[in-house]
Amino acid sequence: MSILHVVSVSGGKDSAATAVLAIEQHGRAACRFVFADTGNEHEQTIEHVAYMARHLGVEIVTLRADFSAEIVRFRDYVREQWPRKGVSKGDCERAIAALVPTGNPYLDLCLWKGRFPSRTRQFCTHYLKTLPLVEYQMGLIGDGACEAVWSWQGIRLNESQSRMSRLQGTGACVRSFEVMGDGLFTYRPILRWTAVDVFDAAALYGLAPNPLYLQGMTRVGCMPCINCGKDEILEISKRFPHHIERIAMWELMVSMASKRQMASFFPDPDREKHLNKRGIHNVVEWSKTQRGGQLMDWVRIHEEPKACESAYGLCE
Numbered sequence: 001m002s003i004l005h006v007v008s009v010s011g012g013k014d015s016a017a018t019a020v021l022a023i024e025q026h027g028r029a030a031c032r033f034v035f036a037d038t039g040n041e042h043e044q045t046i047e048h049v050a051y052m053a054r055h056l057g058v059e060i061v062t063l064r065a066d067f068s069a070e071i072v073r074f075r076d077y078v079r080e081q082w083p084r085k086g087v088s089k090g091d092c093e094r095a096i097a098a099l100v101p102t103g104n105p106y107l108d109l110c111l112w113k114g115r116f117p118s119r120t121r122q123f124c125t126h127y128l129k130t131l132p133l134v135e136y137q138m139g140l141i142g143d144g145a146c147e148a149v150w151s152w153q154g155i156r157l158n159e160s161q162s163r164m165s166r167l168q169g170t171g172a173c174v175r176s177f178e179v180m181g182d183g184l185f186t187y188r189p190i191l192r193w194t195a196v197d198v199f200d201a202a203a204l205y206g207l208a209p210n211p212l213y214l215q216g217m218t219r220v221g222c223m224p225c226i227n228c229g230k231d232e233i234l235e236i237s238k239r240f241p242h243h244i245e246r247i248a249m250w251e252l253m254v255s256m257a258s259k260r261q262m263a264s265f266f267p268d269p270d271r272e273k274h275l276n277k278r279g280i281h282n283v284v285e286w287s288k289t290q291r292g293g294q295l296m297d298w299v300r301i302h303e304e305p306k307a308c309e310s311a312y313g314l315c316e
């Protein structure tokens with residue numbers, strides 16, 4: 001049976017090690033590399049993925065989800081159905097005017113859904129990464145490029161507690177290989193690796209880490225990710241304020257398209273009790289505080305971002 005090994009590259013350390021491992025075990029000709037560009041990536045991550053392709057001597061195919069058809073269909077739904085649901089003519093017209101595809105996958109997904117994803121409704125991963133990747137992989141089989149695809153996922157158990165529970169359950173058996181059906185298999189080769197292991201694997205190929213790791217970021221996925229912690233939000237606001245401004249603009253655009261006229265990237269830090277605390281600028285203000293948001297933490301606020309500040313000790 002002919003097999004292609006498809007490695008999903010995120011621009012982060014784990015997928016870099018996984019790419020190196022796939023090349024090492026199967027050679028470049030048997031591997032394919034894909035990068036799901038969510039449209040909410042940091043420019044340094046986009047550059048790093050291009051650098052990885054050059055350095056490893058491979059092509060990394062960029063996948064970008066397209067929601068223009070869904071937005072157009074939803075606009076028709078708003079025009080026909082919202083008035084029957086008691087929504088005022090002015091509100092319908094406002095939403096219809098806002099429901100215009102922008103070509104940015106993340107923003108268009110949120111315009112279509114009328115909201116941003118959240119930790120409890122994390123639909124971004126499904127629509128922006130999983131679906132485009134599965135479509136690409138099934139396309140390889142459908143086009144006759146191979147009879148089966150091993151989908152390599154660069155995830156590690158000790159990266160998060162929820163991941164450990166999901167993949168390991170209560171026993172010692174870890175789901176490192178799964179049959180998905182129709183010729184598709186999932187392979188997770190670095191489940192038990194540590195952060196040091198993955199940096200070492202990439203270093204064997206002389207592959208430099210994403211420069212964002214040297215600027216206080218613990219993850220280099222979306223900028224920001226809905227799962228960002230308090231310190232990471234503060235760090236982003238100090239180092240990359242243009243991304244905060246972009247999210248503020250997206251909040252306005254998605255609010256215009258939503259029935260409630262309100263959409264915020266992060267929920268209110270105070271468990272959504274105070275609607276006036278929503279919005280990225282308010283969340284950035286909260287990230288400067290300590291003790292439940294009551295006291296301003298002046299040291300954290302005024303500390304200049306250091307040139308090199310890696311949570312993984314990369315700057316040592």
Ligand code: SF4
Pocket residue numbers: 038040117122124125128129221222224225226227
């Ligand atoms: S990195 Fe975060 S925001 Fe981006 S798709 Fe994944 S969960 Fe969603």
